[in-house]
Amino acid sequence: MDRNKRNLILFIISYFTNNLISGILYDTYVNYLQEVSLSVATSFWAFYGYASFISALIIIMVPKIGYKKLIMFSSLSCALALFAVIYLQSPMVFFATTILSLVGVQLHFIMLAPYVAAYTGGLGDKKINWYSRAYYIGYVGYFVSTYLGGLFTVKMFARHAGVGFQVAKEYSSYIADVTPELREAYLMGNKDVLLISAIISLIALIPALMISERKTDYYVVNSDETKISLRDKLIGFIRILLNKDALTYVLYWAIISFSMGMFTSYFTVYLNRNLHIAKSTASLMVSLSYIAIVLFMLITPICVKKFGRVGTISLTLLLSIPFMLIIANGNKFGAYMIPVVGIALFMRSGLANLGSPAESSLNMAIVPKNLRPAFTSLINIIAGIVSIISGNFTGKYLFLEQSGYKTAYYYAAALYFVAFLVMFIGLKKYNRQTNDEIEEEEKYEQHIQ
Secondary structure, eight states: OOHHHHHHHHHHHHHHHHHHHHHHIIIIIHHHHHHHOHHHHHTHHHHHHHHHHHHHHHGGGHHHHOSHHHHHHHHHHHHHHHHHHHHOOSHHHHHHHHHHHHHHHHHHHHHHHHHHHHHOTTOGGGHHHHHHHHHHHHHHHHHHHHHHHHHHHHHHHHHHHTOOHHHHHHHHHTGGGSOHHHHHHHHHHHHHHHHHHHHHHHHTHHHHHTOOOOGGGTOOOOTTGGGSOHHHHHHHHHHHHTSHHHHHHHHHHHHHHHHHTTTGGGHHHIIIIISOOOHHHHHHHHHHHHHHHHHHHTTHHHHHHHHHHHHHHHHHHHHHHHHHHHHHTGGGGGGGHHHHHHHHHHHHHHHHHHTHHHHHHHHHHSSOGGGHHHHHHHHHHHHHHHHHHHHHHHHHTGGGSTTHHHHHHHHHHHHHHHHHHHHHHHSGGGSSOOHHHHHHHHHHHHHHO
């Protein structure tokens, strides 16, 4: 097995375990915060924004230290955060652990595009297969941890409360109304799941340590680089990052980030507290939506071949909207609420994420190799700022009433349509592989021969 392929496989393994932790953060962790730190829970996407901003600054270090050390840092930060939230109880701790854990998962996520690009040069259109593998295997991690996290939380809840699983499951449907003793047992169940997750995060260091990295993997030195002044480099850097196409993509991602902030972190909160679906059932429904992401991503290469990158992204955005509206009106389906909402969650998640590998390929096509980490940083700095705004909007306005969790789906649906227009109109010239990409592939092939 060649070094490039081995490094890609090791990264995907590490990414899988990182997504196990992500699934816990967006389900068990945020539900735990609903009980111990409501202000942090309702503004969770703002913390995601802070983490995105910090991660965007950290990834600028790639040309200096490479990807391997940052992958290791991602796992360590998640582990430390989860251990701290279990054993240290204070408002400042919840604030710090939320940022630290989200920095770990977000940094790992935003590394995916430039990392895969670094080890798939010369593969042409086939590189989309590696993006797809990384994404759908990662979402298997989401599925496993979301499902088992919800199931184990209820099992541990039952154990600490001294009741049967079915009784604990019923209690979890109306957890806000239980006795203080049952609430404490519920919190202990959550802590058990968070402890297991912290240990798994430490295990994720193993594949990261096995990555064989060279400086040429993440930084290209031009033969005449020393002849270019620092001022000229800075001017060229700014011109590339702030071109029309780069800004259009940043605008697209900013819209998506704001809309995601209103519902993606609160799936189980909405299902459990608005629709009164039992915690384990709600977690199962959300975990099945991650399976949808895996299944839909299996056909991403086929869709990209047929519709192109921009066509695939645009089409999936449009098709996601009706299912978001069905979820918002889940209580109107009576006895069929759980299967209807479950199918809608499944379809929305699958469609909305089918285009993710195409997005990674697209944003890496807009800038040269040397500036990919920096462009990734710019995207995430803007997305982080927007996420902070989104999180503050939900925490200070939208989620002051429980009905706000429903209204969020309407707002997000409208923003998805705006994002569709920005993508389809602004970046359609990148629908197929550009001449610059083809030239870069040819140069790479000549280099390795």
